[in-house]
Amino acid sequence: MSGVFSGEPHIVLENVWKTFESGSVAVRNLSLEVYCGETLVLIGPSGCGKTTTLRLVNRLVEPTKGRILFDGENTLDMNPDRLRQRMGYVIQGIGLFPHMSVEDNVAVVPRLKKMPRQAVKETVARCLELVGLPVQAWGKRWPRELSGGQRQRVGVARALAGDPEVILMDEPFGALDPLTREVLQDELLALRERLGKTIVFVTHDIHEAMKMGDRVAVMKGGELVQVGEPLALLSRPADNFVADFVGADNHLAMFSFVKVKDVPPRTENLPVVGEGATFGEALDLAERTGIQYGRRRFVYVVDATGRVLGYADIEGFRARNDPVRAAVKPAPSVAPESSVHDALLRMVENGVINLLVLDDNRRMKGLLTFGDLNRLIENQRRGEGCTLKP
Ligand SMILES: Nc1ncnc2c1ncn2[C@@H]1O[C@H](COP(=O)(O)OP(=O)(O)O)[C@@H](O)[C@H]1O
Ligand SMILES: [Mg+2]
Numbered sequence: 001m002s003g004v005f006s007g008e009p010h011i012v013l014e015n016v017w018k019t020f021e022s023g024s025v026a027v028r029n030l031s032l033e034v035y036c037g038e039t040l041v042l043i044g045p046s047g048c049g050k051t052t053t054l055r056l057v058n059r060l061v062e063p064t065k066g067r068i069l070f071d072g073e074n075t076l077d078m079n080p081d082r083l084r085q086r087m088g089y090v091i092q093g094i095g096l097f098p099h100m101s102v103e104d105n106v107a108v109v110p111r112l113k114k115m116p117r118q119a120v121k122e123t124v125a126r127c128l129e130l131v132g133l134p135v136q137a138w139g140k141r142w143p144r145e146l147s148g149g150q151r152q153r154v155g156v157a158r159a160l161a162g163d164p165e166v167i168l169m170d171e172p173f174g175a176l177d178p179l180t181r182e183v184l185q186d187e188l189l190a191l192r193e194r195l196g197k198t199i200v201f202v203t204h205d206i207h208e209a210m211k212m213g214d215r216v217a218v219m220k221g222g223e224l225v226q227v228g229e230p231l232a233l234l235s236r237p238a239d240n241f242v243a244d245f246v247g248a249d250n251h252l253a254m255f256s257f258v259k260v261k262d263v264p265p266r267t268e269n270l271p272v273v274g275e276g277a278t279f280g281e282a283l284d285l286a287e288r289t290g291i292q293y294g295r296r297r298f299v300y301v302v303d304a305t306g307r308v309l310g311y312a313d314i315e316g317f318r319a320r321n322d323p324v325r326a327a328v329k330p331a332p333s334v335a336p337e338s339s340v341h342d343a344l345l346r347m348v349e350n351g352v353i354n355l356l357v358l359d360d361n362r363r364m365k366g367l368l369t370f371g372d373l374n375r376l377i378e379n380q381r382r383g384e385g386c387t388l389k390p
Pocket of ligand 1 (some may be wrong): 020021022024025026032044046047048049050051052053
C-alpha cells in the first residue's frame with residue numbers, strides 16, 4: 001500500500017499533550033497524521049497512552065496543549081456530538097447496550113442522526129449483513145445470547161451504521177480467542193477494502209499491528225517513537241525499543257509480517273508451458289530457465305486462459321512428442337497476500353523448494369523459491385531490509 005496515502009491527512013495531531021488532573025502525563029508532544037483511507041495502528045506497551053490518544057481524536061478527552069484537526073478543522077471548534085457521529089468507535093467487550101436487541105444497538109447512531117424509519121431499517125440490515133449476522137436471524141437477539149466474536153461483530157456493525165468517515169478501534173479483538181480473533185481481523189481487512197474508511201486501530205499485539213496496519217505508530221511513555229509501514233519498522237527500526245518490539249532480529253517472526261507479494265516473487269524466466277506443449281518443448285524451456293527441484297526438472301502447465309493446471313515432471317519422459325498434459329500433477333501454491341511464514345510452512349509440508357504464487361483465479365503471479373527466502377534472511381541480517389531488490 002506504500003505511497004497510496006499521500007493525499008490530504010484526515011486527522012492531524014500537532015504537538016499534543018495530555019496531562020490528567022492526577023498529574024499523570026498520558027501523551028507527550030505527539031505529532032501524527034492519519035491519511036484518508038489508511039489504517040493507522042497505534043501500538044505500545046500498556047499505559048503508553050494509546051487509548052488516551054484515540055479518545056483525544058473523538059474528544060472524549062481534550063488536549064492540555066497542542067491541536068487536533070479533523071478534515072482541516074480544529075476539533076475544539078466543532079460540536080463534540082456531531083464530531084463523534086462522524087467517527088465510529090469500537091471498544092473491547094463492553095461496547096454494546098445490554099438492554100437493547102442487536103438491531104436496536106446497531107440503530108443507535110442512525111436514530112441519533114434522525115434518519116427516517118425505513119432508512120434506519122435498511123441501514124441496520126445492510127450493516128449486520130456486512131459483518132455476517134443477517135438481521136432476520138440475529139436482529140432480535142440480546143447481546144448476552146451472542147459469543148464474544150459475535151458481540152464484536154455487532155460492535156463493528158454499530159460503528160458502521162452511522163456511516164462515519166473514520167472508525168476508531170480500541171483493542172477491538174483483544175478479548176477474543178486467537179482463532180476468532182484471526183477471523184475477525186480478516187473480515188475487517190475485507191470490509192476495509194470495500195468501504196475505504198480511515199481507521200485508527202489500537203492494539204498491544206505486534207502481530208495484529210503488522211497485519212492490520214498500512215502504517216504502524218509505536219508509542220512509549222506517551223511519546224511517539226516511530227511511525228512507518230510495517231516493513232520499514234522491521235528493516236529500519238528507529239531504536240532498540242522498536243527493534244525489540246517488532247522483533248527485527250527474529251527472522252521467523254519477521255516472516256509472519258512479510259507478505260509473499262512484498263518479497264517479491266520472481267516473474268521472469270519461469271518454466272511455464274501451455275497445455276498443448278510437448279515434452280520436448282518443455283525440456284528445452286526447463287533447460288533455459290534453470291529452475292529445478294533437486295536434479296529433477298519440471299514445468300508449470302497453464303490452460304488456454306492462463307489458469308495454472310499444475311506441474312509436470314519432465315525427467316524420464318518417453319518421447320519428445322508426447323504431450324505434457326498427461327503428466328500434470330497438482331502443484332502446491334500460495335496466495336500473494338499470504339505471509340512468507342505460511343509460504344515456508346507450505347514448502348515444508350509439501351517437501352518442495354519452489355512455490356507457485358497464484359491469485360484467486362489460479363493465475364500465476366510468480367514463483368517463490370527457498371533460495372529467495374534465504375536471501376531475505378541474509379538481507380535482514382545485513383540491515384538491508386526485508387524485501388529482495390531486483
Ligand atoms: N482518566 C484518567 N485519569 C488519570 N490518569 C489516566 C486517565 N486515563 C489514563 N490515565 C493514565 O494515562 C496513562 C496512559 O493511559 P492509556 O491511554 O489508557 O494507555 P494505554 O491505552 O496505552 O494502555 C496511564 O498511565 C494511565 O494510568
Ligand atoms: Mg488502552
